[in-house]
Amino acid sequence: MKKFKKIIALLLALSLVCAFAACSKTNSDDASDDTTKELKDVTLCLDWTPNTNHTGFYVALQKGYYKDAGLNVSIVQPPENGATEACSAGQAQFAIDAQDTIASAFTSATPMQVTAVAALLQHNTSCVMSKKGAGIDSPKGLEGKTYLTWDSPIELAMLENVVKADGGDWSKVKRIPNTVTDEAQDVKQNPDHAIWVFDGWGGVNAQVNNVEVDRFFFKDLNPTFDYYTPILIANNDLIKNDPETVKAFLSATKKGYEYAIENPDEAAQILIDGDDTGSLKGSEELVKASQKYMVDQYVADAPKWGYIDPARWNAFYNWLGEEKIVEEKIPENTGFTNDYLA
Structure with missing residues (x-):
């Protein structure tokens, strides 16, 4: 393109x-x-x-x-x-x-x-959400479970990073395409599912609908991911x-x-x-x-x-x-500015 x-x-x-x-x-x-x-x-x-x-x-x-x-x-x-x-x-x-x-x-x-x-x-309010008590309250818990993915290279690299850091085996995490529109209802009906959500919407939606969930946040596991x-x-x-x-x-x-x-x-x-x-x-x-x-x-x-x-x-x-996730290294201070803020 x-x-x-x-x-x-x-x-x-x-x-x-x-x-x-x-x-x-x-x-x-x-x-x-x-x-x-x-x-x-x-x-x-x-x-x-x-x-x-x-x-x-x-x-x-x-x-x-x-x-x-x-x-x-x-x-x-x-x-x-x-x-x-x-x-x-x-x-x-x-x-x-x-x-x-x-x-x-x-x-x-x-x-x-x-x-x-x-x-x-x-x-970064990104977290991985699953049904409460399903054993996916930490990255290692994804072993043997199903993660719904967008198949983004950055997304998968971050998941692999936190799973390995938690002592888990990334190769044992099953991945299927994420086509879900209501994450709370999906994990409620599928206890083996885990989904990346933004807590301010997906996590709050679970609370509003009284769906008990477990979550782990990327920024809490690796400060580099607090982007x-x-x-x-x-x-x-x-x-x-x-x-x-x-x-x-x-x-x-x-x-x-x-x-x-x-x-x-x-x-x-x-x-x-x-x-x-x-x-x-x-x-x-x-x-x-x-x-x-x-x-x-x-x-x-x-x-x-x-x-x-x-x-x-x-x-x-x-x-x-x-991690060679992008085509070439991005020079520091590239792509942003604070110069126009009041």
Whole structure:
């Protein structure tokens, strides 16, 4: 696909015209034409359907923080080939990704033209979840059990690392494709299954549905795996040519996340009301419970919202290079900046 990037970019430009028009939430929906003309158009492409990772954006939109910053922001769903591709091609000024999944963007022959400008969560909430009492409360417990995998090289390398460190035999872990949409119900019905989930959604969903589970967290087993997920990325041309827009967007977004921290119930409702995809319908209890979980995750122990610790960022990419999981070693301090945070 990357060899035909120019062709893809053209196709993407055509497809996103329709996709962005049909699947967007904008702060100019109720604004007059005169007002809209004074605002700078900015598009944010999500990585998935709306969830509590994204709440601050929807709050900033609904509360008028973007408008106050001189921005007309549209929030859209990712195209088929991903949010990062759209951002790199200039079809979206900002997008959501994660440090692990974006690693290849900095090592390919045609690297993506994006840079991480903020962390949406300060710590990696990834964990492996299984039915409580099934014996998979530690990595070694995966021996003889079934792990549902996305078959990502980074994912599997991390699992192998923690299983071996725990004295387990990675070759004895059965792997099948992960096609599950409700992880809590899957492990409840299949006691031999273990699934990678993000605790703020998958783990909270288990609690909401009274499914008792065991979990082990990657960041607790290996500090190198406390990488940043998810992250906000920006188009490199925008950063170079219009840094004031980057600063304005981040400042308004920061206000949105800070409001969500102080007002989780109202913020959750704003997210639910702002969801144009319908994916949150019927999940109001989960959204509100997840939002309360996120209160301690958005800033946590960081000096400010969005901050990316260079040591942690570099440690993970150094590990990818040492394990030869990426095509070539990623130089330190590649792919992120804190320069535009308020």
